[in-house]
Amino acid sequence: MSIAAVERDTGLSKDTLRVWERRYGFPTPSRDANGERLYPQEQVDKLRLIRRLLDLGQRPSRIIGSTTLELSAILEAHRGKDLNPEQEAREQVLLQYVRLHRSAELVTGLHQALMKQGLQRFVAETIAPLNEAVGEAWMRGEIDVPEEHLYTEQVQNILRSAIGANAVASGHPRILLTTFPDEHHILGLLMAEATLVPEGASCLSLGTRTPLADIRGAAVSGKFDIVGLSFSIAYPARQAVDGLTELRAALPTNIELWAGGAAVAGKQRRLPGIRVIGDLNDTVTALKEWRAAHAAH
Amino acid sequence: MSIAAVERDTGLSKDTLRVWERRYGFPTPSRDANGERLYPQEQVDKLRLIRRLLDLGQRPSRIIGSTTLELSAILEAHRGKDLNPEQEAREQVLLQYVRLHRSAELVTGLHQALMKQGLQRFVAETIAPLNEAVGEAWMRGEIDVPEEHLYTEQVQNILRSAIGANAVASGHPRILLTTFPDEHHILGLLMAEATLVPEGASCLSLGTRTPLADIRGAAVSGKFDIVGLSFSIAYPARQAVDGLTELRAALPTNIELWAGGAAVAGKQRRLPGIRVIGDLNDTVTALKEWRAAHAAH
DNA sequence: CATGGTGATTGTCCTAGACAAATGAAGTAG
DNA sequence: CTACTTCATTTGTCTAGGACAATCACCATG
Numbered sequence: 001m002s003i004a005a006v007e008r009d010t011g012l013s014k015d016t017l018r019v020w021e022r023r024y025g026f027p028t029p030s031r032d033a034n035g036e037r038l039y040p041q042e043q044v045d046k047l048r049l050i051r052r053l054l055d056l057g058q059r060p061s062r063i064i065g066s067t068t069l070e071l072s073a074i075l076e077a078h079r080g081k082d083l084n085p086e087q088e089a090r091e092q093v094l095l096q097y098v099r100l101h102r103s104a105e106l107v108t109g110l111h112q113a114l115m116k117q118g119l120q121r122f123v124a125e126t127i128a129p130l131n132e133a134v135g136e137a138w139m140r141g142e143i144d145v146p147e148e149h150l151y152t153e154q155v156q157n158i159l160r161s162a163i164g165a166n167a168v169a170s171g172h173p174r175i176l177l178t179t180f181p182d183e184h185h186i187l188g189l190l191m192a193e194a195t196l197v198p199e200g201a202s203c204l205s206l207g208t209r210t211p212l213a214d215i216r217g218a219a220v221s222g223k224f225d226i227v228g229l230s231f232s233i234a235y236p237a238r239q240a241v242d243g244l245t246e247l248r249a250a251l252p253t254n255i256e257l258w259a260g261g262a263a264v265a266g267k268q269r270r271l272p273g274i275r276v277i278g279d280l281n282d283t284v285t286a287l288k289e290w291r292a293a294h295a296a297h
Numbered sequence: 298m299s300i301a302a303v304e305r306d307t308g309l310s311k312d313t314l315r316v317w318e319r320r321y322g323f324p325t326p327s328r329d330a331n332g333e334r335l336y337p338q339e340q341v342d343k344l345r346l347i348r349r350l351l352d353l354g355q356r357p358s359r360i361i362g363s364t365t366l367e368l369s370a371i372l373e374a375h376r377g378k379d380l381n382p383e384q385e386a387r388e389q390v391l392l393q394y395v396r397l398h399r400s401a402e403l404v405t406g407l408h409q410a411l412m413k414q415g416l417q418r419f420v421a422e423t424i425a426p427l428n429e430a431v432g433e434a435w436m437r438g439e440i441d442v443p444e445e446h447l448y449t450e451q452v453q454n455i456l457r458s459a460i461g462a463n464a465v466a467s468g469h470p471r472i473l474l475t476t477f478p479d480e481h482h483i484l485g486l487l488m489a490e491a492t493l494v495p496e497g498a499s500c501l502s503l504g505t506r507t508p509l510a511d512i513r514g515a516a517v518s519g520k521f522d523i524v525g526l527s528f529s530i531a532y533p534a535r536q537a538v539d540g541l542t543e544l545r546a547a548l549p550t551n552i553e554l555w556a557g558g559a560a561v562a563g564k565q566r567r568l569p570g571i572r573v574i575g576d577l578n579d580t581v582t583a584l585k586e587w588r589a590a591h592a593a594h
Numbered sequence: 595c596a597t598g599g600t601g602a603t604t605g606t607c608c609t610a611g612a613c614a615a616a617t618g619a620a621g622t623a624g
Numbered sequence: 625c626t627a628c629t630t631c632a633t634t635t636g637t638c639t640a641g642g643a644c645a646a647t648c649a650c651c652a653t654g
Contacts, residue, residue, distance in 0.1 A: 003638075014638085015606055022641075023604085034613070036638060059648080061603070100519035103501055104466045146515035149475070149503040156504075161458040169401045178446070181305065184506075204400055206446035207453075209481075212306055213345070218443035222397035238605085243305060300607075311607085312637055319610080320635085331644070333607060356617080358634070535616090 001039045003029075010047045011234045017047075024064045042068070049075065055233055055262070075136070091133045094126075098134060098143055098151045106151070110158050119162050123194045124280045127155060131187060135233065152187060159190040163197055171202035173225035173290055178206035178215060180229065180243050188230035188261050195283045212243060216250045226256045226290065228277075233262035240264050241271065248273050258286060298336045300326075307344045314344075321361045343368065392430055395440060395448045403448070407455050416459050420491045421577045424452060428484060432530065449484060456487040460494050468499035470522035470587055475503040475512060477526065477540050485527035485558050492580045509540060513547045521552060523587065525574075528558035537561050538568065545570050555583060 003014050012020075017037075021027060027047060029037035039047075049071040053063055056078050063071060094113075097106035114122045134151050137143045143151075175196060177189050186208050193203045206218065219227045227247075231240045240263045248257050248271075260277030268276040277283050300311050309317075314334075318324060324344060326334035336344075346368040350360055353372075360368060394403040411419045431448050434440045472493060474486050483505050490500045503515065516524045524544075528537045537560045545554050545568075557574035565573040574580050 013606080016604085018640085019605075034638085036613095059603075100501070100515055107464075144514070145508060145511040146503050146519075149507060150501065153502050153504045157457045157461050160454045161461050164454050164458050167404075181308065204397070204447065205450050206443050207450045210446055211308070211442060214442040217441070218397055222443075239301075239305070242302065246302065310636080313635085315607095315609085316636070331607085356634075 001041065001044055003037045003039070006039050006044055006047065009044060010051050011236065012047060012051060013236075020060065020064065024061065026064050046071065052233075053078075090126075091129055094130055095133050095137060098137075098147050100146060100150065103150055103154065106154055107158075110154065114158060114162065119166060119194055119198055120280075120284075122162075123159070123191050127159075127187075127191060128280060131155075155187060156190060159187075159194050163190070163194055163203075166194075166197045168197070168200055168202060171200045173201055173287075173294070174223065175201050175203045175226045175228055176206065176215075176219050176222060176224040177203055177228045177230070178210040178218075179208045179231070180235075180240070181209050181211050182239075183230070183232060183235050184208055185230070185232035185234070188232060189228075191280060192228060192230060192260060192277075192283055195280050196287060199284060199287055201287060212247055212250070215247060219251060219255050224255060225294075226258055227251065228258045228260070231259065231261035231263035235261070235263040237263050237267065241267060244271055244274055256290065298338065298341055300334045300336070303336050303341055303344065306341060307348050309344060309348060317357065317361065321358065323361050339365070346372065392427075392434055392440070395431060395434075395444050397443060397447060400447055400451065403451055404455075407451065411455060411459060416463060416491055416495050417577075417581075419459075420456070420488050424456075424484075424488060425577060428452075428488075452484060453487060456484075456491050460487070460491050460500075463491075463494045465494070465497055465499060468497040470498055470584075470591070471520065472498050472500045472523045472525055473503065473512075473516050473519060473521040474500055474525045474527070475507040476505045476528070477532075477537070478506050478508050479536075480527070480529060480532050481505055482527070482529035482531070485529060486525075488577060489525055489527060489557060489574075489580055492577050493584060496581060496584055498584060509544055509547070512544060516548060516552050522591075523553045523555055524548065525555045525557070528556065528560035530559035532558070532560040534560050534564065538564060541568055541571055553587065 001009070003017055006012070006017060007014050017027070021029070027039060027043040029039045029043070032038050046068050049068060050060070050063060053071060053074060054060065056075075058074070063074065066074070094106070094109050096102070097109055110126070113126045117125060134143065134148060138148050177193055179185070179189060189205055189208070193205055196203050204222070204224075206215075210218070215227060218224075229244065229247075240259070244257065244259055244264070251257060256275060257273070258275045258277055259271065260283065264271070264276055265278065268274075275286050275289075277286055298306070300314060303309070303314060304311050314324065318326070324336060324340040326336045326340070329335050343365050346365060347357070347360060350368065350371060351357065355371070360371065363371070393399070394406055407423070410423045414422060431440065431445060435445050474490055476482070476486060486502055486505070490502055493500050501519070501521075503512075507515070512524060512526075515521075526541065526544075537556070541554065541556055541561070548554060553572060554570070555572045555574055556568065557580065561568070561573055562575065565571075572583050572586075574583055
């Protein structure tokens with residue numbers, strides 16, 4: 001696995017990978033005929049774990065010497081904070097369907113949950129925790145790339161159908177949803193849209209990876225009230241803050257800027273003029289705030 | 298503007314920006330107190346133009362010396378190349394709905410077409426030509442990134458809903474659909490799925506960007522009969538041929554390999570053992586061939 | 595407790611050289 | 625005239641350490 005592939009896979013920049021090797025003696029990639037780094041799979045797995053722990057506030061020098069098992073244990077310790085046993089049991093049931101040969105059951109299970117809970121609760125209480133469970137299982141190597149892709153695809157199918165069925169043509173406010181250019185993950189965006197649409201907002205999603213200048217252009221020419229950005233846990237927090245600050249400066253002041261997702265959680269202090277969305281319920285709160293502020297007219 | 302900001306904004310990597318400065322003498326950023334590059338706004342604008350032209354097939358050394366005005370002129374020249382008046386007129390009718398402020402009409406129009414034509418004809422007769430028209434309009438600079446994204450999203454919504462409504466749990470053959478790692482375009486995949494599902498095939502899509510080794514693993518462990526790959530016009534033909542050859546060698550012989558899309562069109566001769574799908578109708582043909590060959594049992 | 599200083603940690607940027615993959619031009623065979 | 629090879633050029637990405645500012649952990653002082 002080349003250094004560029006590892007960067008894509010782990011979210012650690014090439015510079016960081018090289019400087020870790022120099023400073024901490026890990027990772028220790030072999031070299032190809034051309035002298036370029038080749039990372040073995042198990043080191044990439046460990047890097048993914050480390051990355052996850054960095055996001056949780058650990059520091060590299062502390063954990064980089066630990067084995068994969070020890071890292072998983074630390075991750076576990078971070079986990080068992082607030083686990084509702086009943087809910088976790090239901091997650092485990094769905095999680096075991098995230099297998100290639102059980103895809104039909106996954107689809108059925110998701111559909112049933114959607115019918116039972118309704119769109120908003122389905123997103124907040126089933127999809128969001130399931131997302132996390134899948135992410136963690138992937139970090140621990142319990143599920144692999146095709147299964148994670150399969151999961152993403154099926155959830156996308158369900159959410160897009162449901163959004164289409166609930167869409168209102170001319171609701172207010174008008175919200176433009178998208179992500180920054182190097183953010184591929186779309187589920188956060190779809191979850192936001194699925195939460196907003198039943199509230200009567202008029203959402204337009206541009207999908208992932210829209211250049212900053214184009215976001216601005218679209219927001220202005222489409223006369224949107226709000227621009228919503230989604231950041232997955234894999235997105236570099238620094239880049240998110242910089243990009244958001246730049247976009248905020250570029251947008252007219254009458255267009256609000258909302259940002260949600262793991263990479264911006266707790267960054268409200270550094271993002272003046274931007275509404276940081278804490279979780280899915282907070283999305284609804286933010287919407288109510290907007291409506292209250294604009295009801296006076 | 299720092300080098301990281303320019304990378305975000307133009308999509309040109311830091312390495313590329315530095316090597317251009319060294320080789321061509323452009324851009325010429327000033328330095329801050331810390332010796333780090335600071336790009337003036339007008340050079341960033343020019344870099345964006347250059348980036349645009351690179352996507353259109355120009356080469357850096359040819360255009361990097363030109364002024365911003367000259368670059369705009371070249372971009373103009375790329376527009377009205379070989380326009381068949383009749384065809385262009387038809388495209389324009391379809392294309393006028395792909396505007397940010399007309400997204401509601403686009404959705405309505407697509408829905409009506411789907412209801413009128415049925416899923417398979419909708420894909421073959423509406424989506425496929427519209428795809429091409431959008432692609433060409435984008436090449437000519439008549440629509441921009443947000444509009445192309447909007448189009449992709451809306452078509453995705455419709456196709457995914459329709460596929461979900463038509464899916465058969467236990468049909469035959471079992472088909473695994475995905476793309477190679479550097480292929481982001483998903484519409485080809487969805488179009489294939491939408492064509493196959495009404496025929497009673499059991500399709501499972503992994504979405505885009507699945508590593509080759511994982512495609513093989515998924516095909517084997519999921520006991521699929523056929524693996525289908527989609528290649529957009531932007532995918533390098535050479536890479537498609539090499540990747541397919543490698544995958545063919547890695548797959549068991551009893552799993553068929555199908556490849557469709559602009560990048561593999563007409564490459565059947567170089568792809569022994571692989572079924573190259575010419576167009577959407579050919580997808581159905583290939584399916585019938587498979588069934589005929591496996592009916593004997 | 596809170597606040598501020600200090601030293602260690604850490605990510606990003608720097609320079610300049612190297613090379614393979616992609617491209618275009620010229621030549622050759624069907 | 626087309627299709628395939630060959631060869632030179634172009635071009636993006638990788639390499640190596642060095643450097644520094646921002647952040648963090650810690651401790652002392654108000």
